[in-house]
Amino acid sequence: MPNKFYITTPIYYVNDKPHIGHAYTTIAADVLARYCRGQRMEVFFLAGTDEHGVKIAQAAQKQGKSPKEFCDEQSEKFKEAWQALHISYDYFIRTTDEKHERIAKLFLQKLYDKGFIYKGIYKGLYCVGCEAYKTESDLVDGLCPDHKKAPILLEEENYFFKLSAFNDKLKTLIESDELSVEPVSRKNEMLGLLKEGLQDLAISRKNVPWGIPLPFDAGQTAYVWIEALMNYVTAIDIFENEKRFSQWWPADVHLMAKDIVKFHALIWPAMLLAIGEKPPKQVFGHGFFTVDGQKMSKTVGNVIDPVELNAKYGADAVRYLLLSECGFGEDGDISFQRFALRYQSELAGGIGNLVSRVFALSEKQRSFKLDFSSPDGFDAATHKLWEHYDGRMKSLKFHEILRGVQDYATFCDRYIENAKPWGLDKTDPARLKQVLSNLLEAIGHIANALSPFMPEASEIILQSLPRAEGEGWGRYKGEEKKKKIAPLFPRIEG
Ligand code: MSP
Numbered sequence: 001m002p003n004k005f006y007i008t009t010p011i012y013y014v015n016d017k018p019h020i021g022h023a024y025t026t027i028a029a030d031v032l033a034r035y036c037r038g039q040r041m042e043v044f045f046l047a048g049t050d051e052h053g054v055k056i057a058q059a060a061q062k063q064g065k066s067p068k069e070f071c072d073e074q075s076e077k078f079k080e081a082w083q084a085l086h087i088s089y090d091y092f093i094r095t096t097d098e099k100h101e102r103i104a105k106l107f108l109q110k111l112y113d114k115g116f117i118y119k120g121i122y123k124g125l126y127c128v129g130c131e132a133y134k135t136e137s138d139l140v141d142g143l144c145p146d147h148k149k150a151p152i153l154l155e156e157e158n159y160f161f162k163l164s165a166f167n168d169k170l171k172t173l174i175e176s177d178e179l180s181v182e183p184v185s186r187k188n189e190m191l192g193l194l195k196e197g198l199q200d201l202a203i204s205r206k207n208v209p210w211g212i213p214l215p216f217d218a219g220q221t222a223y224v225w226i227e228a229l230m231n232y233v234t235a236i237d238i239f240e241n242e243k244r245f246s247q248w249w250p251a252d253v254h255l256m257a258k259d260i261v262k263f264h265a266l267i268w269p270a271m272l273l274a275i276g277e278k279p280p281k282q283v284f285g286h287g288f289f290t291v292d293g294q295k296m297s298k299t300v301g302n303v304i305d306p307v308e309l310n311a312k313y314g315a316d317a318v319r320y321l322l323l324s325e326c327g328f329g330e331d332g333d334i335s336f337q338r339f340a341l342r343y344q345s346e347l348a349g350g351i352g353n354l355v356s357r358v359f360a361l362s363e364k365q366r367s368f369k370l371d372f373s374s375p376d377g378f379d380a381a382t383h384k385l386w387e388h389y390d391g392r393m394k395s396l397k398f399h400e401i402l403r404g405v406q407d408y409a410t411f412c413d414r415y416i417e418n419a420k421p422w423g424l425d426k427t428d429p430a431r432l433k434q435v436l437s438n439l440l441e442a443i444g445h446i447a448n449a450l451s452p453f454m455p456e457a458s459e460i461i462l463q464s465l466p467r468a469e470g471e472g473w474g475r476y477k478g479e480e481k482k483k484k485i486a487p488l489f490p491r492i493e494g
Helices: 020-038 054-062 067-084 098-113 163-175 184-196 224-229 242-248 258-274 306-313 315-323 336-363 378-387 389-394 398-419 421-427 429-450 455-463
Strands: 004-008 042-050 091-094 117-127 132-134 152-161 180-182 204-206 217-222 253-257 282-286 289-291 332-334
Touching (some): 020 042, 020 253, 020 282, 020 306, 020 315, 054 067, 098 117, 098 224, 098 258, 152 204, 152 258, 163 184, 163 258, 180 184, 217 224, 258 282, 306 315, 306 336, 315 336, 315 398, 336 398, 378 398, 389 398, 398 421, 398 429, 421 429, 429 455
Parallel strands (some): 004 042, 004 253, 042 091, 253 282, 289 332
Antiparallel strands (some): 117 132
16 A cells, blocks of 8 residues: 555653653654645554553552553553644554563564574663663763663673674665665764664563563563564554555654664664564654753653643644744754743734634625635745645654744735725725635635644634635635634733
8 A cells, every 4th residue: 555654653651651752752743644644645643652661660669559550540641641632643552452462472482583582691781761771881970861870780691682683784774765764863873873883682681570571481571672662563463464564564654752763773673674574664863852951850840741731722732832843853942931922922923813813804794705816926925835845744844834834824914914904895895805815715725734733723714714626826716604713822821
């Protein structure tokens, strides 16, 4: 099925509740999924939670709960957050799902049967916060730079995956973009790691009971990352339902932040190659957010809860504000204050105000036949709005699209100021019809362009407009329907 689109987000660790960083990736994936559905593609959008490992077992213990009980509660919080933010995932996977555990074991067995797993002694450092093995060079003053904790020294008999065997193949795939790693800075970073040479990877742990036991040695559990990565294919029934699997695989894009690109662009494709499957088509690692210039952390107390933000601004606004804050591949900074300012200027005062003005003006008129005989520059402005839309969407340049919509809205505002429609009903009613027709169609274009980003507001606008036919300027035929709409983005105090 060439017209399919399989998109994934990382499966988030459940020791934390959802925060704005998780929401950022998930909203971006949702925008792409909605856009592709609008293009009549068959979409499979996968989200989920990562529930095994030491970190999660410890978090459960702290709360006096069994790991399963804790995971059930935490996973539900992610689902609730995604529902509040209108995330249209098609499937939500949990690594404690019986199906995931069953198929992950088949995957592990296959890797073993193909000779890519061997037993050895792991001696080295491990950061529980990252659930990752560390080298001295990863540390700053002996501490993990992300968790500010000293890693533990591990020395145990483990199973290893022959990652090094895939070094050259991965290099060819990434260089040729057959496995596209985006943006280019991340691609170069991966090529740099391949140049240094990949080491084999310990893929099991002793004495970590909260995990998936290895099918060939029940005394060890699978390293949490190894089975977590498998979620992308256990969700689509690899080994168990060939038709469903081949319908979706390879994934079109795995979306994440730059922190975990290495796992997705190197380890994961190697695991797939080892069992004779194709790597994903693209791994996209967007930037990292700080809050008011600082890394988000519980200790600093600056963790932004997307559910709270949602309660204040509404899902559409949160989606818009996050994706328009900075370029998707770049690092960015979020501040409550800037959110509030931008909400007022770009949504309540900007697009929201424009839409209310246009509907209020047209509401004063009796039904009239739309008249597009005087495009007054809207044909060119609309062409500009759409000219790079698809290309930007495909290259995940969300903020450029949103900037383009704001520019178009500004064009509309200026048009209103110049055309002064409020006096025209007395002096030149024919001209008023032209002006209103142009403005009504223009807000239709705004709604169409925004619909993957702001599904609710766009739907409200589109429901109140005539049905569009065709593309480009002059899509509306027929009569203007009169409908009143409530303000889309009410002004918010405080
Ligand atoms: N469980 C692993 C992923 C396994 S995927 C097979 C994991 N989980 S996580 O909960 O730590 O999520 C990391 C991801 O959360 C990042 O890659 C990114 O998508 C998102 N973000 C978390 N904090 C973020 C920021 N401060 N800024 C932007 N995105 C962030 O890693």
